Amino acid sequence: MSTMIGARRRRLSGPHIRRILVGYLFILPSLSVLALFVVWPIIQTIWMSFNNVDFLNQSSAWVGADNYRQLASDSRFWNALRNTAFYTLGVVPIGLALSLLAALALAEPLRGRSLFRAAFFLPVVSSFAVVAIVWQFLLNQDIGILAYWSRILGLPSAAWLNSTVWALPAVIIVGIWKGLGFNMVILLAGLMGISDTYYEAASIDGAGAFTRFFQITLPMLRPTALFVLVMAIIGSFQVFDQVYVMTRGGPLFSTETIVTYMYHQGFELYQMGYASAIAVVLFVILLVVTFFQLRFLRYNDVD
Amino acid sequence: MKSLPGSPTARRRLPWATGEFVRAISAVSLLGGVLLGSGSLGDTAARAATPVTLTFWNGFTGPDEAAVVALVKQFNASHADIQISMTIEPWDTLLQKLPLSLRVGKGPDISGLSNQYVPQYAQAGLIQPIDSVYGSGGIDQNVIPNGVRQVLQYGGHYYAAPMTVDPIMMYWNKTLFQKAGLSHAPTTLSEWQADAVKLSKHANGVDQYGLAVADNNTIPNWPIFIWDNGGDIISANGKQPLIGRPKAVAAVSQWANLMIKDRISPPALSGADDDKLFQTGKAAMEMTGPWATTGFTQAGIKYDVAMVPKGPGGPVTAGNADVLVLSKSSSNLAQAKVFMTWWNSKSAEEYLAIHSGHPPVRTDMTNDPKLSANPWVHKFAVGTPYARFYLGNIKNYAQIDADVITPALQSIEFGKQSAAAALSAASSKMTKLL
Numbered sequence: 001m002s003t004m005i006g007a008r009r010r011r012l013s014g015p016h017i018r019r020i021l022v023g024y025l026f027i028l029p030s031l032s033v034l035a036l037f038v039v040w041p042i043i044q045t046i047w048m049s050f051n052n053v054d055f056l057n058q059s060s061a062w063v064g065a066d067n068y069r070q071l072a073s074d075s076r077f078w079n080a081l082r083n084t085a086f087y088t089l090g091v092v093p094i095g096l097a098l099s100l101l102a103a104l105a106l107a108e109p110l111r112g113r114s115l116f117r118a119a120f121f122l123p124v125v126s127s128f129a130v131v132a133i134v135w136q137f138l139l140n141q142d143i144g145i146l147a148y149w150s151r152i153l154g155l156p157s158a159a160w161l162n163s164t165v166w167a168l169p170a171v172i173i174v175g176i177w178k179g180l181g182f183n184m185v186i187l188l189a190g191l192m193g194i195s196d197t198y199y200e201a202a203s204i205d206g207a208g209a210f211t212r213f214f215q216i217t218l219p220m221l222r223p224t225a226l227f228v229l230v231m232a233i234i235g236s237f238q239v240f241d242q243v244y245v246m247t248r249g250g251p252l253f254s255t256e257t258i259v260t261y262m263y264h265q266g267f268e269l270y271q272m273g274y275a276s277a278i279a280v281v282l283f284v285i286l287l288v289v290t291f292f293q294l295r296f297l298r299y300n301d302v303d
Numbered sequence: 304m305k306s307l308p309g310s311p312t313a314r315r316r317l318p319w320a321t322g323e324f325v326r327a328i329s330a331v332s333l334l335g336g337v338l339l340g341s342g343s344l345g346d347t348a349a350r351a352a353t354p355v356t357l358t359f360w361n362g363f364t365g366p367d368e369a370a371v372v373a374l375v376k377q378f379n380a381s382h383a384d385i386q387i388s389m390t391i392e393p394w395d396t397l398l399q400k401l402p403l404s405l406r407v408g409k410g411p412d413i414s415g416l417s418n419q420y421v422p423q424y425a426q427a428g429l430i431q432p433i434d435s436v437y438g439s440g441g442i443d444q445n446v447i448p449n450g451v452r453q454v455l456q457y458g459g460h461y462y463a464a465p466m467t468v469d470p471i472m473m474y475w476n477k478t479l480f481q482k483a484g485l486s487h488a489p490t491t492l493s494e495w496q497a498d499a500v501k502l503s504k505h506a507n508g509v510d511q512y513g514l515a516v517a518d519n520n521t522i523p524n525w526p527i528f529i530w531d532n533g534g535d536i537i538s539a540n541g542k543q544p545l546i547g548r549p550k551a552v553a554a555v556s557q558w559a560n561l562m563i564k565d566r567i568s569p570p571a572l573s574g575a576d577d578d579k580l581f582q583t584g585k586a587a588m589e590m591t592g593p594w595a596t597t598g599f600t601q602a603g604i605k606y607d608v609a610m611v612p613k614g615p616g617g618p619v620t621a622g623n624a625d626v627l628v629l630s631k632s633s634s635n636l637a638q639a640k641v642f643m644t645w646w647n648s649k650s651a652e653e654y655l656a657i658h659s660g661h662p663p664v665r666t667d668m669t670n671d672p673k674l675s676a677n678p679w680v681h682k683f684a685v686g687t688p689y690a691r692f693y694l695g696n697i698k699n700y701a702q703i704d705a706d707v708i709t710p711a712l713q714s715i716e717f718g719k720q721s722a723a724a725a726l727s728a729a730s731s732k733m734t735k736l737l
Binding site for chain 1: 399402403406423427428429508510512519520569570571572573576579580583585701702705710713714717719
């Protein structure tokens with residue numbers, strides 16, 4: 001105990017303090033940018049959510065938890081939450097499974113591997129708005145190429161973006177397609193990090209491909225997979241771009257998500273207070289979801 | 304040279320310090336001063352004529368952009384004292400930054416935007432009343448159609464001047480009509496509905512729609528159906544919703560049935576989708592404004608336009624107006640008056656009509672022979688006197704249209720609710736927002 005106190009006293013000596021100060025000075029620029037553009041807006045948003053802020057008239061009045069009370073009984077908000085949950089349940093499992101398959105395939109020394117990797121990654125670097133417009137044309141039930149091919153092949157074709165049933169699946173497909181490359185690249189990096197010696201030892205012991213995959217690959221991929229999972233869930237909860245361009249939340253609110261509803265309230269109806277309340281609720285939801293993910297999937301546990 | 308006391312060397316170096324020289328210089332200076340003085344009188348005049356520059360933002364990025372740009376150039380060339388500096392951006396971006404920039408005084412002097420924003424902006428104090436523009440030497444109110452005049456005002460004052468006013472007309476595909484054995488466009492409501500059914504074919508992988516109807520992000524389609532049947536969406540004083548009344552419900556119900564049973568149109572079309580269907584020859588009829596002519600012609604469609612077929616409430620159509628407003632913080636009302644009056648002059652409207660297809664707003668130009676230079680102008684001008692403005696003068700236009708009326712219409716189109724139920728619910732929601 002006395003040695004610990006002694007150690008602490010030694011830690012606060014001159015050169016040590018200076019080193020700490022210099023450290024802080026180095027990160028001061030980034031910290032100030034972070035504080036100004038991330039922390040301050042978050043605090044402002046939380047403050048605005050307790051006010052009735054009209055953006056157009058630049059008026060603001062304290063209303064306490066009224067915005068939250070209104071949210072609780074707003075059926076359109078719950079619909080948006082439901083759609084967002086469906087979207088996440090659609091994009092994340094299917095998207096991650098496909099990304100993993102693509103990563104596994106492209107980890108092998110195939111011919112034209114770089115070409116495939118580039119092809120998968122291209123959607124990621126394309127602008128979401130442009131991608132959404134192109135998909136809008138593709139999915140058009142009357143003049144779209146998908147409808148054309150379905151007709152030729154005798155397959156049933158859905159009304160896609162003009163159907164209350166198929167609009168959300170269409171948006172999900174575009175979401176999976178767009179994010180595949182990004183997740184694939186990260187999983188690929190994780191795969192590359194698994195030492196070959198494990199696989200060699202397993203083959204010598206007579207382990208088949210499936211056993212190797214489930215006993216070596218998956219466990220060693222866990223930290224990477226967890227990272228990709230957390231990012232994918234956060235990202236899909238925040239879906240906005242393709243919905244805004246492809247369907248604007250329609251038809252009949254079947255594709256309206258939390259962020260598109262928030263945009264409508266804040267930037268089309270100018271109710272910034274209400275929109276801020278929605279933002280805060282989204283923040284809390286993601287916080288809780290991420291907490292449980294990290295807890296149950298044991299992020300720090302890498303064996 | 305007289306030698307002077309002091310430093311003779313220095314003096315010798317400056318021969319022009321002599322008395323004669325000094326007198327000569329003074330004479331020249333005096334003369335110069337007189338000349339410059341009279342020159343400076345001219346300078347004062349020139350200084351007074353330093354042009355006042357007005358900034359002007361609008362969203363005319365379509366095929367009519369060239370005509371708008373040319374007109375502004377004409378104005379600048381003929382007005383040395385007033386210059387317009389125009390910026391054209393897509394409507395989305397423009398309407399996002401306009402309210403905020405007007406609020407902090409960094410916006411343009413003049414904005415060109417859809418008439419639906421006038422009540423909102425006027426009430427929020429972003430634009431100033433321009434009653435003097437309609438005074439002596441300004442725009443003559445009497446040559447502006449009644450319907451248009453109403454949406455230029457708010458709270459008893461003029462806030463806007465017309466920029467372009469288009470009636471919505473019915474485009475019809477001559478080829479598809481011929482194939483169906485129809486020789487001319489429908490002129491009555493019953494003919495219209497019958498033709499729409501006749502022109503809808505869905506078999507053997509062929510999908511053809513009789514009348515493509517848009518309900519979101521579009522110029523008003525359904526309001527035309529309602530008005531044509533003698534119904535209305537809102538009362539004249541803007542306080543009472545009338546969309547739940549029998550004539551409106553009947554109109555919506557009839558057309559929705561045609562959409563569901565006879566598939567005359569896909570449901571939930573946006574304005575852009577609507578145009579695409581007509582442009583690809585998949586729809587036999589469509590309702591839109593004169594701006595679509597270029598695209599349809601380029602796509603090789605054989606088409607013509609006709610007035611909206613007449614029902615019990617007709618002849619009637621919807622109007623689409625873009626107007627000029629003046630920012631509240633602008634001190635250039637006098638100059639804006641000159642520009643707005645010039646824009647609404649016969650010569651300017653003639654140029655705009657011929658080069659962009661927008662029919663003239665003025666009622667005293669309908670028989671102007673020069674307008675025949677653009678064949679579409681007269682065809683569209685027919686509709687202008689009958690043009691009504693959807694939710695004109697309503698402050699909560701955006702919210703009522705996007706959150707109440709469109710969802711109600713879509714729910715009817717998808718067969719989820721009857722017209723009576725959906726419109727009565729919409730009516731109650733509207734009461735809270737009016």
